[in-house]
Amino acid sequence: MNLVGEGSRLVDVAGGRTLAGDELTAEVEQSAAALAELPPGVLFARMSLDLDSVLRYLGAFEAGRAIALIDPALDAEVLEGLITRFRPAAVLAAPEADAPQGYRAENGHWVREAADGAVPHPDLAVLLPTSGSTGNPKLVRLSRQGLLANADAIAQVLAIDAEEVAPTCLPLHYSYGLSVLNSHLLRGATVVIESSGVLGRGFWDSVKEHGVTSLSGVPYHYEMLRRLKFDPAKYPTLRTLTQAGGKLRDDLVAEFNDKMLAVGGRMYVMYGQTEASPRMTTVPAERLADKIGSAGPALPGGSFAIRRDDGEETTHPKIVGEVLYRGPNVMMGYAEDEAGLSAGDEYGGTLATGDLGYLDDEGYLYITGRLKRxxxxxxxxxxxxxxxxxxxxxxxxxxxxxxxxxxxxxxxxxxxxxxxxxxxxxxxxxxxxxxxxxxxxxxxxxxxxxxxxxxxxxxxxxxxxxxxx
Missing domain, CATH: 3.30.300.30 (ANL, C-terminal domain)
Structure with a gap:
């Protein structure tokens, strides 16, 4: 299964350029060839919402190079610590500051001078930090097959096809934003690369100009859209809303679902974690009104169980405990430093989510809190x-x-x-x-x-x- 399906298009709003067909294939292959020439080791890519960042990611995927997607706003000391621990082959789209010791500045990147480097496991495709812009993050190790399986499952439940047009309204170094990109390209759909986000004026101009069909957001975005009196009737092509990244309060789920139903649209509520590549559930749009508060059933290929206080697992309804997820999209494990990059699958497809919840009699999951919150x-x-x-x-x-x-x-x-x-x-x-x-x-x-x-x-x-x- 290829990540970039036949018919895929990338619309670069800032550059006024559209890549499709042979031209898109050539650009991805050119990126893959350039990345293949770098020293062995993981690649670090500072992922802005721009065409170059997308092509670097797709090129790494094509070339089989493990790539860590990094927030370009990451604190300089945190980035330096990650470089020290993981000794990446290169830092792509490097900061303008002087290259750290052991690296040279080259074509806008920092390239490691030493030829030796830990060779990542051949199944490893993407690494994502476990925290935001501070702290000492571990990297979540996601496999190529896990990412493809999750993208395929999401495309199934959201009915994504070649007619869909999705904007980059979430950061690409954030697992949810990456998932939107993957699931649409896999089905040969169009991705509009627009950097201003759902609260920016330019974003909504692009929605109209490029016929955007779907919008993805976390709870904060929906809180803000409510304040801005969002009306989908103003955007005739926009007929799908998706929400993940935390629990949206029930009254807002109902409000936005009603807004979409009024214009013949649909809303999907989802649940996921970076460690699951990243999504685990989707509430079917036609069931959302009568399943308010639920995260939904497991995606195709996945399943849930609840671990009770006594350590036993159950799927009986209404029993609260830690949510366990099993599926092909579960991470390979974490990496603390470059030695961990060569490790194989340490989780065997089972993820203890750290979330508390229960299943109802139809297998719909309800999250009630976090073990550590x-x-x-x-x-x-x-x-x-x-x-x-x-x-x-x-x-x-x-x-x-x-x-x-x-x-x-x-x-x-x-x-x-x-x-x-x-x-x-x-x-x-x-x-x-x-x-x-x-x-x-x-x-x-x-x-x-x-x-x-x-x-x-x-x-x-x-x-x-x-x-x-």
Whole structure:
């Protein structure tokens, strides 16, 4: 199975250029040939939303070169640490700063001077960091077959065909954004490379000009689209919405589903993790209204089980425990340094997700929280995800909120305009949580913030917030 299917097109908005057919094939082959000439080892590629980044990725896939997709905004010290640990053959689209020791600047890249390097496992195709722009991330090792299997399963459940036109509205170094690219190219569809994102004016001009048919977003995007009073009727070709990257609150799922149904469109809610290449479920559009709150059934080729507190697995409905996923798209494992690049499959197709949830009597998965997203309030364990949801549904005027642990209390950052009104809303939120959990309001420190910080993926940057408590 080839990643770039017959009929695929890349529309480069910034360059005013479209690649298709023999021209696209030639560009990918040229990229593959250039990458094959680099020293042995993994490639690091700083992935901007541009044509060059897409061609580098496709060229590496074609050449069988393992490639780590890196956020171009990654902190310089973190990037330096990754280079030291993994000794990549090259850093593609390198920063303008001087090349690190052992590397030379060449055609906009940093190329390793030493000829020796760890040879990655032949099945290894893509590596993605486990965290955002800070910390000391491991790399998730994804196989070629795992990525292709997931792209094929997604294309099946979303009914992607050659008529579909998808924009790059998510970063390509983010597993969800990469999945959109893979699943559309696999089916010979069109990908519109546009860098401004769903909140940029240029993006919506491109939706109209290029006949975009689908839009992918994380919960934050849908919160913002609601504020902007998004109306799909303004975009006649746009008839599919997909959502992943965290749980979207139920009322917004219902609202956007109704908007799409009103124009003859469809909405899909999905669940995934980078470690699953990355998606595991999709709620069929025709079942979304009666399965609000569900992440959906497993994708074709996958299955779920629930691990109970006693360690036993079950598929019986309504039993809450850790969600286990099995499928051909499960990662090979993690890599801590270059020695880990040559390892084979260490997971055998089984992923313990770290999420808590249960299955209903139709096999639809419901996520109830994270094993590690736990805080304490006066010694009482509380789910930080549940606290966020409780604040959003408390009708106090808070839509965007992020909760982080802070000793024996929880700090919740609420996105609100400055002023006395914000302070009053925060007090109301703390009282609502106190009443709900039967704990004193002083255990819930609700603070206004201009903007909740986000990672490039659109997910909340909790690590940054933890540094403010």
């Amino acid at each position: 736990i805080g304490k309030v006066f010694g009482n364990r509380v789910s930080l995800d549940d606290l966020e949801q409780a604040v959003r549904t408390a009708a106090v005027g808070i839509d965007v909120v992020a909760a982080v642990p802070a000793g024996d209390k929880v700090v919740l950052f609420a996105e609100l305009p400055e002023g006395d009104g914000a302070k009053a809303i925060c007090k109301d939120a703390a009282r609502a949580l106190a009443e709900r959990l039967h704990l004193h309001a002083s255990g819930f420190d609700v603070r206004p913030i201009d903007t909740v910080p986000l990672l490039a993926s659109g997910k909340i940057d909790y690590r940054s917030l933890e540094g403010r408590v």
